[in-house]
Amino acid sequence: AQKVTQAQTEISVVEKEDVTLDCVYETRDTTYYLFWYKQPPSGELVFLIRRNSFDEQNEISGRYSWNFQKSTSSFNFTITASQVVDSAVYFCALSEQGGSEKLVFGKGTKLTVNP
């Protein structure tokens, strides 16, 4: 069965600090996809990134970066120089290969960035 674990329930940092959100996944599939979504206080879910299991290259997008390590089944998300607008709940998710691609979500990490 597929499972996503986000062990950090809540994280609080001061603006400009770097912060890493952890995500550990379990799957028996050899091909799968990993995602991160952001849910700001307004409640909508915002897609951040999708990564397939064959692409272990780290990705950077502005202040955001993602570290995918198949050896440890982890897909961690780092925000550099955090800002108050980064305050949100962040969800990591996993889907099986092809077809329906149903998402299995972690329980989320609530990030609070204080000024």
Added chain:
Amino acid sequence: DAGITQSPRHKVTETGTPVTLRCHQTENHRYMYWYRQDPGHGLRLIHYSYGVKDTDKGEVSDGYSVSRSKTEDFLLTLESATSSQTSVYFCAIRGTSGNPSLDEQYFGPGTRLTVT
């Protein structure tokens, strides 16, 4: 903007009443999904659809039914609402770029349902 709307956005209903939530998309996507979000559980899949009249169950489908009579609409019905179905319900569509390895799910704004 993936062109997804949900209605109603908020609803309060009584235990035992039927409730239907609607998800509408404007971009002709094949795959549509219903999730519920509860504190401490993240989001969990209720049902999904892979085409008109083609649906299947997700992780938490008990007490819910769905219908998709046309591509743009995916309905979620609670036949007899219970307090345990108080939740925020999100609809999602799976973008189709033509390359399945590039597709991601986009979510609607959510419906907050309270069953009293």
